[in-house]
Amino acid sequence: MTSKLGLFTRRFVSNQAASASALTKPKKFYKEVSVINETDEKTGNQIHKVLLDHRVLKTQGGQVLKLDSYPLALAIAEEWSSQDEFLQLGQMRLTGLAFTAQDNPLEQTADTISQKILDYVDGDTVLFFNPESSKLHRYQSEKWAPLIQNLNSDIGTQIRYSENILDCDVASNNDKDKIDRWIRQHNFPALVGLQYATESVKSFIIAYNALRHHIDPETAIDAATLEQRTQAETWGNVEWAHGLEREELMTRLSAACLFVYFNSNNFTSKTI
Amino acid sequence: MAEAARKTLTAANTFKNIIAELKKVDKNFTPQCAQYKYLMEQMRADQVTTRRYSKAENESESVAKLYLSYIQGTRRLNELQERYKGGEKTVEESARLVGLKLPERKY
Numbered sequence: 415m416t417s418k419l420g421l422f423t424r425r426f427v428s429n430q431a432a433s434a435s436a437l438t439k440p441k442k443f444y445k446e447v448s449v450i451n452e453t454d455e456k457t458g459n460q461i462h463k464v465l466l467d468h469r470v471l472k473t474q475g476g477q478v479l480k481l482d483s484y485p486l487a488l489a490i491a492e493e494w495s496s497q498d499e500f501l502q503l504g505q506m507r508l509t510g511l512a513f514t515a516q517d518n519p520l521e522q523t524a525d526t527i528s529q530k531i532l533d534y535v536d537g538d539t540v541l542f543f544n545p546e547s548s549k550l551h552r553y554q555s556e557k558w559a560p561l562i563q564n565l566n567s568d569i570g571t572q573i574r575y576s577e578n579i580l581d582c583d584v585a586s587n588n589d590k591d592k593i594d595r596w597i598r599q600h601n602f603p604a605l606v607g608l609q610y611a612t613e614s615v616k617s618f619i620i621a622y623n624a625l626r627h628h629i630d631p632e633t634a635i636d637a638a639t640l641e642q643r644t645q646a647e648t649w650g651n652v653e654w655a656h657g658l659e660r661e662e663l664m665t666r667l668s669a670a671c672l673f674v675y676f677n678s679n680n681f682t683s684k685t686i
Numbered sequence: 687m688a689e690a691a692r693k694t695l696t697a698a699n700t701f702k703n704i705i706a707e708l709k710k711v712d713k714n715f716t717p718q719c720a721q722y723k724y725l726m727e728q729m730r731a732d733q734v735t736t737r738r739y740s741k742a743e744n745e746s747e748s749v750a751k752l753y754l755s756y757i758q759g760t761r762r763l764n765e766l767q768e769r770y771k772g773g774e775k776t777v778e779e780s781a782r783l784v785g786l787k788l789p790e791r792k793y
Contacts (some may be wrong), residue, residue, distance in 0.1 A: 417713075446714065447714070448720070449708050449720060463696075484693055484724075485724060488720055488724055489753065490719075491720075491721070492708065492712065492715075492721050492757075495712050495714050496708070496711040496712040496757075497714070502764075505763065505764070506752060507756075508756075567687035624752075627744055627745055627748040630748065630751050630755075631751065631752055631755040632755065653766070653770070654766065654770035657762075657766055658763065658766050658767070661759045661760075661762045661763040661766060662759075662763060664755055664756075664758075664759035665755075665756055665759040665760050668752045668753070668755045668759065669756050671752050672749070672752050672753060672756060675749055675752070
């Protein structure tokens, strides 16, 4: 039995030739998960790796997964440890983000990622209020206006909301420059997380507020699904669609925010 | 001071919830494992900083909340998917629906 972990498809094909398809989930092939710490020879920093039994976890590109942050390594190890008999790789979001950040399969750069995130500002969900329904409009003023205000006071922009869906002027070039500068403060893994957060809630402003700890994840998802929930108040909630969507968004946004946080902060503790 | 005490309660609550959630989904989660030790450390550190640095307090609690919503969300997602997953009835069940029984198989 080959024990190279990055090559799930090869494992599939050799063990279960008859049923190898996208639908069969890989089996949990390990019992224990642990984290080991090493010192990188070149930089002298601590790096962490995840072990499944005695095998080291590799990314999908075949490289050994190396993490700078100990809590992140613990959280990723926990993802693998909480799997049942069949692995659900799509749900292990921190692992996925770590793989993407290390492999960079789409060959992104800080430039391409910040451009993609900036693209969301022009069409940001929370910048367009709908005047047609007075209830929705009221909710939007209550829930969305503070988020815009937080961003403006934090980095000095003057972004405003619009009631016209064709308005192209909600953020000036000056504003976008300031946002761009804020985005570029982050290192590459944090940028990957930032992009994932923005794309999951379809709004830079909501992602920003969640990342800067202005709001908790529940409030963020409430803001992102405001229109659905307002409609559901009138017409009722469908659990297998709305509930599912909510939990999906929740896991995506929380995982992304955690990933950005762990990659952006160094933890030091001193015992005296 | 009272404000700080109240904030400690909710932060400790979040950590307790995280531990409860992890116990539910991870059979290997014991007080000896590294994650548990890390959480305990964070809880203790949080209690100290809460009393002195109110700005840092929000951050530690906020990160705990993020992790809690992540693992809770994943568990609920799985439960919903289990509950609402489709699937065909077997031939026997469909027969039973209309009150028929399959003939016995002799092989």
